Amino acid sequence: MKCVLVSGGAAQLHLELQALNADPEIRFVMMLLAAQTGISHEEINHLLVTNAKPVIGGIFPYVLYDKSLLTAGVVLIGFTCPFNIAVIPALSKNDSVESELQKQLPWQSTERGTLFTFVHGMGSGVQRLIDGLFNQYGLEINYIGGGCGSLQKLDQPCVITPLGILADAAVLLMANIPSGIGVAHGWQSISRALKVTEVEGNEIISIDWRPAADVYRNIVEDHSGLRFAGMPFSEIARAYPFGIAKLADELVIRDPIALHGQRIVCVGEVRRGSYVHVMHGKPDYVSAAAGRARQKASENLKGRTPRLMLFMDCISRVLFLGELFSRELSHVSIPDVPLAGALTLGEIANCGYDYLELYNKTSVVGLLASDTTGIN
Numbered sequence: 001m002k003c004v005l006v007s008g009g010a011a012q013l014h015l016e017l018q019a020l021n022a023d024p025e026i027r028f029v030m031m032l033l034a035a036q037t038g039i040s041h042e043e044i045n046h047l048l049v050t051n052a053k054p055v056i057g058g059i060f061p062y063v064l065y066d067k068s069l070l071t072a073g074v075v076l077i078g079f080t081c082p083f084n085i086a087v088i089p090a091l092s093k094n095d096s097v098e099s100e101l102q103k104q105l106p107w108q109s110t111e112r113g114t115l116f117t118f119v120h121g122m123g124s125g126v127q128r129l130i131d132g133l134f135n136q137y138g139l140e141i142n143y144i145g146g147g148c149g150s151l152q153k154l155d156q157p158c159v160i161t162p163l164g165i166l167a168d169a170a171v172l173l174m175a176n177i178p179s180g181i182g183v184a185h186g187w188q189s190i191s192r193a194l195k196v197t198e199v200e201g202n203e204i205i206s207i208d209w210r211p212a213a214d215v216y217r218n219i220v221e222d223h224s225g226l227r228f229a230g231m232p233f234s235e236i237a238r239a240y241p242f243g244i245a246k247l248a249d250e251l252v253i254r255d256p257i258a259l260h261g262q263r264i265v266c267v268g269e270v271r272r273g274s275y276v277h278v279m280h281g282k283p284d285y286v287s288a289a290a291g292r293a294r295q296k297a298s299e300n301l302k303g304r305t306p307r308l309m310l311f312m313d314c315i316s317r318v319l320f321l322g323e324l325f326s327r328e329l330s331h332v333s334i335p336d337v338p339l340a341g342a343l344t345l346g347e348i349a350n351c352g353y354d355y356l357e358l359y360n361k362t363s364v365v366g367l368l369a370s371d372t373t374g375i376n
Helices: 010-022 041-050 097-104 126-137 212-224 233-237 283-300 315-332
Strands: 002-006 028-034 055-060 062-065 068-070 074-079 083-088 114-120 142-148 159-161 164-166 170-175 179-184 194-200 203-207 242-244 252-254 256-260 263-266 275-280 308-314 339-344 347-350 357-359 363-368
Touching: 002 010, 010 041, 010 074, 028 062, 028 339, 041 159, 041 164, 055 114, 055 142, 055 170, 055 339, 062 074, 062 315, 068 315, 074 339, 083 097, 097 126, 114 126, 114 159, 126 357, 142 179, 142 308, 142 339, 142 363, 159 170, 179 283, 179 347, 203 212, 212 233, 212 263, 212 275, 233 256, 252 357, 283 308, 283 315, 283 363, 308 315, 308 347, 315 339, 315 363, 347 363
Parallel strands: 028 055, 114 142, 308 339
Antiparallel strands: 002 074, 028 074, 055 159, 062 068, 062 339, 083 170, 114 170, 142 347, 159 164, 179 363, 194 203, 194 275, 203 263, 242 252, 242 275, 256 263, 308 363, 347 357
């Protein structure tokens, strides 16, 4: 693996891609691009469709390189392992995701691969993709990736593929590389379990047969002492996500981002009949969760030596932690192991023993071992 940061313009990006293309061992490139990078989509599209080797990835609010959080810049990672790739356009209108996966992304190996997954984070087809992936590949592989997009332009093309930058799409790459995945969030429940009784897409309509906004407002206002009437919803809600009860050891976090009348709009779907808790977190405990995710990833790497850390962290964790986010990077870092990653609109992962999930407000750490010796 080779990992480089491009901090200049299109010319430097072109030169770095050429250098990776010239390396006969490099087979494909991952590109993580910060939304405020001063390179036009037209220039990037030209580089993607003309590049000699496939490029996959996404555009994100921030990217990570070593211990730096960057609003502008491009992280390139060159991989030397065998791979298969799939691009699924028009995801929100695609009712045959599983058949597309069977056709584009066959996986018949008995060895555990790693599936890099990038999807339009605010698109309506994300849960369909998650379900299709799990139904097709189950627990036989490791998954890591995230939701692409900009906080300012939610509908803008953001998924980087060999076909160019796409909207409402997903790019998937099955890599023959061993990995250890760790997931942790650091949020704690402040309510009893609440039953979600009505939903529509990513909007919660009612909880315990009462208007969802009323139930949420009462719990949060009682705990915080704040009043939604005097503040923007997002300013309070960023500290009070939902936690969905699952079979896994941690609740799956779902981020409430807006009100639609009495409905609560979330980043990702919440299924009818599921049970949720209202969560809250102290900054020190939330930031320390990244260290727990790193520890879990190391355990799941099963004694192999990590060559690269791929850190997919949630943009809303930065909004919550502010300047304290530097602590999160300190908690997650490993000496002498390069770190690359992105701040995402939803994190995609499983650890090889839990159901594949779309997470919010969660740290996902992928430790990648050598990609030249295959999987043992």
